Amino acid sequence: MKNVIQLAHGSGGKLSHELVSAVIQPILGNPVLDQMHDAAAVCIQNTRLAFTTDSFVVKPLFFTGGDIGKLAVCGTVNDLAMTGAVPLFLTLGLIIEEGFSLDELERILHSMARAAGEAGVQIAAGDTKVVEKGAADGIFINTAGIGAIMEGVHISPLNARPGQDIIINGFLGEHALAVMQDRHGLTFPASLNSDCAPLAGLVKEILTKVPEVAVLRDPTRGGLATALNEIALAAKVGMLIEEEALPVSTEVRAVCDILGFDPLYLANEGKMIVLSEHKNTENILTVLHNHPYGREARVIGKVTSQPAGQVGLRTAIGGIRLLDMLTGDQLPRIC
Amino acid sequence: MKNVIQLAHGSGGKLSHELVSAVIQPILGNPVLDQMHDAAAVCIQNTRLAFTTDSFVVKPLFFTGGDIGKLAVCGTVNDLAMTGAVPLFLTLGLIIEEGFSLDELERILHSMARAAGEAGVQIAAGDTKVVEKGAADGIFINTAGIGAIMEGVHISPLNARPGQDIIINGFLGEHALAVMQDRHGLTFPASLNSDCAPLAGLVKEILTKVPEVAVLRDPTRGGLATALNEIALAAKVGMLIEEEALPVSTEVRAVCDILGFDPLYLANEGKMIVLSEHKNTENILTVLHNHPYGREARVIGKVTSQPAGQVGLRTAIGGIRLLDMLTGDQLPRIC
Amino acid sequence: MQQLGTEETQRAAAFLAGEIRKMATRPVRLMEVCGTHTVAIFRAGIRQLLPPAVELVSGPGCPVCVTANDFLDTAIAYSRLPGCMIATFGDMLRVPGSSTSLMAAKSAGADVRIVYSPLDALMLAKENRSRQVIFLAVGFETTAPAIAATVQAAEQSGVDNFFVLTAHKLVPPALRFLVESRCRVDGFLLPGHVSSIIGEGPYRFLTQEYDIPAVIAGFEPLAILRAVYTLVLQLHHGECRLENQYTAVVPPAGNPVAQQVLAQVYETVSSRWRGLGVLPASGLTLTSRYRRFDARQQIPVAVEPMRENSGCRCGEVLLGAITPRQCSLFGGPCTPESPVGACMVSVEGTCAAWYKYGTGRWNL
Amino acid sequence: MQQLGTEETQRAAAFLAGEIRKMATRPVRLMEVCGTHTVAIFRAGIRQLLPPAVELVSGPGCPVCVTANDFLDTAIAYSRLPGCMIATFGDMLRVPGSSTSLMAAKSAGADVRIVYSPLDALMLAKENRSRQVIFLAVGFETTAPAIAATVQAAEQSGVDNFFVLTAHKLVPPALRFLVESRCRVDGFLLPGHVSSIIGEGPYRFLTQEYDIPAVIAGFEPLAILRAVYTLVLQLHHGECRLENQYTAVVPPAGNPVAQQVLAQVYETVSSRWRGLGVLPASGLTLTSRYRRFDARQQIPVAVEPMRENSGCRCGEVLLGAITPRQCSLFGGPCTPESPVGACMVSVEGTCAAWYKYGTGRWNL
Amino acid sequence: MCLAVPGKIIAKQDLLATVDMNGITRKVSLMLLPQADIGTYVLVHAGFAIQAVDDAEAQKTLELFKELEGYAAAGD
Amino acid sequence: MCLAVPGKIIAKQDLLATVDMNGITRKVSLMLLPQADIGTYVLVHAGFAIQAVDDAEAQKTLELFKELEGYAAAGD
Ligand code: SF4
Ligand code: SF4
Ligand SMILES: [Mg+2]
Ligand SMILES: [Mg+2]
Ligand SMILES: [Mg+2]
Ligand SMILES: [Mg+2]
Ligand SMILES: [Mg+2]
Ligand SMILES: [Mg+2]
Ligand SMILES: [Mg+2]
Ligand SMILES: [Mg+2]
Numbered sequence A, B: 001m002k003n004v005i006q007l008a009h010g011s012g013g014k015l016s017h018e019l020v021s022a023v024i025q026p027i028l029g030n031p032v033l034d035q036m037h038d039a040a041a042v043c044i045q046n047t048r049l050a051f052t053t054d055s056f057v058v059k060p061l062f063f064t065g066g067d068i069g070k071l072a073v074c075g076t077v078n079d080l081a082m083t084g085a086v087p088l089f090l091t092l093g094l095i096i097e098e099g100f101s102l103d104e105l106e107r108i109l110h111s112m113a114r115a116a117g118e119a120g121v122q123i124a125a126g127d128t129k130v131v132e133k134g135a136a137d138g139i140f141i142n143t144a145g146i147g148a149i150m151e152g153v154h155i156s157p158l159n160a161r162p163g164q165d166i167i168i169n170g171f172l173g174e175h176a177l178a179v180m181q182d183r184h185g186l187t188f189p190a191s192l193n194s195d196c197a198p199l200a201g202l203v204k205e206i207l208t209k210v211p212e213v214a215v216l217r218d219p220t221r222g223g224l225a226t227a228l229n230e231i232a233l234a235a236k237v238g239m240l241i242e243e244e245a246l247p248v249s250t251e252v253r254a255v256c257d258i259l260g261f262d263p264l265y266l267a268n269e270g271k272m273i274v275l276s277e278h279k280n281t282e283n284i285l286t287v288l289h290n291h292p293y294g295r296e297a298r299v300i301g302k303v304t305s306q307p308a309g310q311v312g313l314r315t316a317i318g319g320i321r322l323l324d325m326l327t328g329d330q331l332p333r334i335c
Numbered sequence C, D: 001m002q003q004l005g006t007e008e009t010q011r012a013a014a015f016l017a018g019e020i021r022k023m024a025t026r027p028v029r030l031m032e033v034c035g036t037h038t039v040a041i042f043r044a045g046i047r048q049l050l051p052p053a054v055e056l057v058s059g060p061g062c063p064v065c066v067t068a069n070d071f072l073d074t075a076i077a078y079s080r081l082p083g084c085m086i087a088t089f090g091d092m093l094r095v096p097g098s099s100t101s102l103m104a105a106k107s108a109g110a111d112v113r114i115v116y117s118p119l120d121a122l123m124l125a126k127e128n129r130s131r132q133v134i135f136l137a138v139g140f141e142t143t144a145p146a147i148a149a150t151v152q153a154a155e156q157s158g159v160d161n162f163f164v165l166t167a168h169k170l171v172p173p174a175l176r177f178l179v180e181s182r183c184r185v186d187g188f189l190l191p192g193h194v195s196s197i198i199g200e201g202p203y204r205f206l207t208q209e210y211d212i213p214a215v216i217a218g219f220e221p222l223a224i225l226r227a228v229y230t231l232v233l234q235l236h237h238g239e240c241r242l243e244n245q246y247t248a249v250v251p252p253a254g255n256p257v258a259q260q261v262l263a264q265v266y267e268t269v270s271s272r273w274r275g276l277g278v279l280p281a282s283g284l285t286l287t288s289r290y291r292r293f294d295a296r297q298q299i300p301v302a303v304e305p306m307r308e309n310s311g312c313r314c315g316e317v318l319l320g321a322i323t324p325r326q327c328s329l330f331g332g333p334c335t336p337e338s339p340v341g342a343c344m345v346s347v348e349g350t351c352a353a354w355y356k357y358g359t360g361r362w363n364l
Numbered sequence E, F: 001m002c003l004a005v006p007g008k009i010i011a012k013q014d015l016l017a018t019v020d021m022n023g024i025t026r027k028v029s030l031m032l033l034p035q036a037d038i039g040t041y042v043l044v045h046a047g048f049a050i051q052a053v054d055d056a057e058a059q060k061t062l063e064l065f066k067e068l069e070g071y072a073a074a075g076d
């Protein structure tokens, strides 16, 4: 009875207060959270702001390389960073199924605290709802975030221009497969971890050195192919990607071969696409290669003028074909 | 197959894009949402900001006087307003169960659009997750919001001081009972509606006339009693509430008598507590009485110095007793 | 129906309180037997209007509080049986048994439904024919006839998956136990709604055998204050009468139809009261005719051995022998959020009322 | 196992493409029968390396595409039966039947599980003894032995709640139908993995009876290019041979154990192919010995009348008679997000491959 | 001990009455009070009418309180 | 038509093998290839080993491609 979340934890009464003061505050607390105001008053003068949200419903909750808590921080931090913002504050919305383990909740919150620490963000406000057994699947997490956009930085998918280099910071598809661990009887090697990471520090370093970066985007759900298409569509440019340049690990390749997946459509949680003029590429790669989240960074292609709104892939044997957006979820297949 | 949300609507691929562009954008769209950036860039120079979040898991989704969509906007707008902020932008996080009716989703989104329009806020960014059948109960909604705190306004529960008047803007407990419609075989009269309403406009009017208001709070989950206790605890003051002054409708009283509830612990979604020096009371009441959400406003008690951190209630027959926080949810009872 | 205005009420209350104060020349202990009276007294702040000499103590009149752990343990065991659904009044959900509560069992996946009426539980049985629906039949004479009538309705409609788990309690035997125990009670506020079923007769022994004045009272603050006034007045004048001040719903003979239904479906048995032990002829069980609705008889289940929470003094509290404040756990380890004994669970529980309405932990 | 480096691969590909170009003096139509070849060709951009005279057309080699609506309708009907659980390869989920898909049925609450192996479906049956687990037995000669072996395993372990709903298809009868139809095919790329089971023999009629060269090929881009080169070379020199270029996993006799299991569990029946109609001896059904695992025989279900999607030209696409671009619905009303015909559903479907990899809607 | 509220019978079919309790209505069984008719007030507990409310007696109680209040007002 | 990947048998018990496919392992049935032994490569499809991979033949194909590549390099 004591080690599970009860309905009363979310009823706004004393148990809710206890949950906040005895569990959430000691782990995530900071001067802003501790105000316990209806809404956190965050004052950032003279600053352009980025503001975003994401809900996290990943199963399993814990996977190699991360958990739903780390993901909930990194996801929103990265979305902020992708606009050239320095993430500052997050809100945290928990929807918890009656009977959920308090231990697991604490583990998740600890993980959020660590990720928030690394990303330099504070949880500024929160909300907990508990729903009846069977009305949710364990826990769902929403985070919203605000950040201050760096001075002189103007990131937008609309900035994609022909001639720009397309850079990725590392291996593809690892998050999607890490959360698929042990499904379909497959056993993955220990080396296959989610890439889940907060990229805010890395982005800040890049933008400090090269403020004129044109586009940033994190290829999460839908994968690299979808993210590239989104940019191409928005900016009405084409792209040409070199298949041989794409960083895909042997393990990811192997799972894809077995289940019939394409790694270019698999979700990443610690990856970003950088578009910038070719003259900046060396500077950007230097920063990337000196950062733990950019060691495997490389140029994977170029922005072209044609065909507008579409992405081409030059294959290993030299053919060029369309690289389309994801349609539906990838399902494991045998044919 | 076409009129239900499918897994692919949340996969980040084309159907997700379609959902956004064909359903969400036409209803909630605005220049900020239409950017379709990783995070909305909201620039509010020289302004103190309020930032908050709430998740909404109400069942039934539609009730007399509102629905989950209206609630999701009003809840966060009101939380912003309670800090003396003018709410500006919301984020919207949808967690939808596979198989959920698209019609109902649209109904909900329309309702959000209406409420957002009335409250003067824009949906600045959003996220949709779809979970497997059985992994959620229809739809859960998270909203986060930012607002600019009005100049010269410094609202905080810490501002509660002995001698201040305690004002409520209308009848208590209506939201909680409206969402309980038809449970336990009870049939409510048409006059019993949720009080769900965005209070931002009303708050702005009050603060324009009386910027020195000390405390605002919306007595939502946990009801009036819990909200008052939170303030008393935070500011280390006492309070004395007059039972006879508490606005409780005959219908709410009747349901409470039948099910053994106390209206002071029932959730409200269009109510606020205003604490201010007695000299401002007339001005505040004048604004309230001229506003549709304040017609039944009245003074319900006073801040006292003792007993610090506790709230007293002077009963109809003249006794004074403790008015405690809510413990657990109120359950219908027969004894 | 007509009602008194606020100011009229206040003036009437002030008058009664004033009269009581005038007569309170020596300490008197009055017991409100009924938990609904207890709550009304605390909610209305009646204690604060009384002089220190007039002490109100609470009796064993909260059906949740007097229900012993073994009943809860059995209900929880049933809730965990595959195929079983528990239907219960909301009151029972949070009550701790020997090691857990129905609420916790529900959180862990048991199918526990809150109903407002036993007829709603019967409806659940009709809608879930493949399940065994077990209704927790708690309550005093007010509630027992409703459940008895529901059992008869189940029989008439041929429902074979509806069961009751009985723990009914009877008020007069508890009163007799009380007055024979060593706790001094100078006067009784008798439960208005129990009386509306059983009438005045069963209380006569209080005045006739034990010389204790008693008043059948309603639940409005003013009605309670009037009853207190009447008791103080009788004691002041050395009188001893059974007075019925709730004549609007308590005819002298009670409700004969309800009494008849009760006698058809139930028979009297000895019963375990929390803290008081087993009292003879103080409970109800199904007569042999209705035995097929008896969960205990029809659905075998293994129940954990009963353990009482050590340190809890519910028994003494229920007898009015001590006030909750005299229990060392009160307000510390034992609070409504984390109750040790049943008296801290129910809104009607004496310890809960003391805690919630501040007596013993708050003074203006 | 050793592999070729990127640059070596590119040079080898360039060499083969160059040779093909040199020989492409007259138009040739080569058909890759296997959907996995189709996808590999599109993914690797092989078409873009070939001269316009060398046309690659796709055959009926995607088991999802050739499955007729009545099978899907039956599966969906089963999925809605209380107590039934459908286990299926992921491929089948999105395929439209007459009025809906399994995915939609799942969204509406049907219990549909995706498995990687038929043995996983058998495991589901063991873990859910109160359910009837129906495995959708689709696939060509590669997949059918695995399912046949699973049925034998079910028999051995005494599982009585595991069933298969068969829609297997056989490749050689379809090839014979093809070459006898009016569509011109100058050479065949034969399916490497089907061949690893059935061996070389069943294809001999192509060269011997119809004078059409054929190559059993692997799935690496270079292997496909080599097979195309070989076919073009044969045609250029007026030769006609069956060549096995996938000897690493295709022995001339195939897999005799698999063939035996297949013969024990299944027998040949005529079968409906989407768009092609019913072809004699082109499908498999359970032999009488294993009939108790046959869902159709054991579990009665009402199935809606089959309707074909009007306007869909899947049949002609599967015969190589038209390219998807020639279907007026392609890319308009029919896209992978909202497929009209099955060829637009499966990743291996010809229409889907054309759409996804851009042929017919994209040119750099 | 036992929450019960008065309500007015506004409809009745066999032993099932619709009772209006200050604007809230509910189906209530008359199995324990079979003689109750439309228009009368009954005491409702757990979905059953358990007693009829005696109007005259209720009025008497009210009069008594008014009387007391009168004493108090006079005493002021 | 039929996705199948090669993998190496790294353990075997009766007709159940553990197969390593480029670092990913899975239990694979040998019902269709009962003679396959630890250390050999097999082609895996739908949880079954459906063929043995003939190393020598695989090597031959590789050699052929190298040869072609040689022609191309020479032709440059
Ligand atoms: S305070 Fe708690 S432990 Fe003490 S008597 Fe009351 S219920 Fe029992
Ligand atoms: S494009 Fe669509 S409708 Fe046309 S043949 Fe292909 S699957 Fe059928
Ligand atoms: Mg976002
Ligand atoms: Mg994810
Ligand atoms: Mg994101
Ligand atoms: Mg993103
Ligand atoms: Mg909240
Ligand atoms: Mg909030
Ligand atoms: Mg609510
Ligand atoms: Mg709120």
Ligand SMILES: [Mg+2]
Pocket: A038, B078, B079, B082, B217, B218, B219, B220
């Ligand atoms: Mg609030």
Ligand SMILES: [Mg+2]
Pocket: A053, A054, A055, B126, B127, B128
């Ligand atoms: Mg998102």
